[in-house]
Amino acid sequence: MKVVTGVVGNDIHVVANRLIDISLQARGFEVFNLGVNTHLEEFIDAAVESDADIILISSLNGEAEGWCRDLQFLRAEYALKNVVFVIGGNLSVGEAKDEDIVPKYESYGFDLVFHQVDLNTGLDKLEEFLGKRS
């Protein structure tokens, strides 16, 4: 399966991005890593071009809250209904509770939301989700 990944917005925290790339490859995914400082539209373009199955976005400085609001419109416009949208990292600027953050990102159009969740736990849940879909 093909995954487009990267860090959204003007976020330069790169360490998690490298780990995500390595971990996804170790689990057998084909990875298209857009790196840090990536705009939402670039994820969409890359997914269309590579015919990706999954878009996995990171946010570490919390900017995603602002950058991902238009996801549902882009998702509809580009007919990406079958692409699984995943986001994780620090999903707010400052402190926020899971029960506030998760529904907010789901309303943006994400299928799976991992606020301050360990990477391997999140990837296990992604594989579980993919297993149930097929």
Ligand code: B12
């Ligand atoms: C190193 C660091 C920096 C370095 C980055 C160097 C680089 N090129 O990467 C520098 C000094 C440049 C930096 C800058 C800034 N930083 Co900084 N930084 C950190 C720090 C200390 C470590 C980040 C790191 O690499 N961790 C190691 C990796 C492996 O862990 P991780 O990033 O947490 O990722 C894990 C999980 O989040 C998860 N994960 C991540 N993505 C995803 C996705 C999915 C799907 C899943 C399941 C899991 C997942 O998996 C990873 C592995 O377990 C953290 C504090 C901390 N202790 O975490 C702050 C931190 C991330 N930074 C922060 C901030 C605010 C900034 C600045 C805005 C500071 C400033 N005022 O200038 C700038 C931002 C600049 C920008 N444009 O983005 C805040 C963000 C707070 C928030 N979200 O509310 C933090 C949390 C510090 C804090 N407690 O305030 N930073």
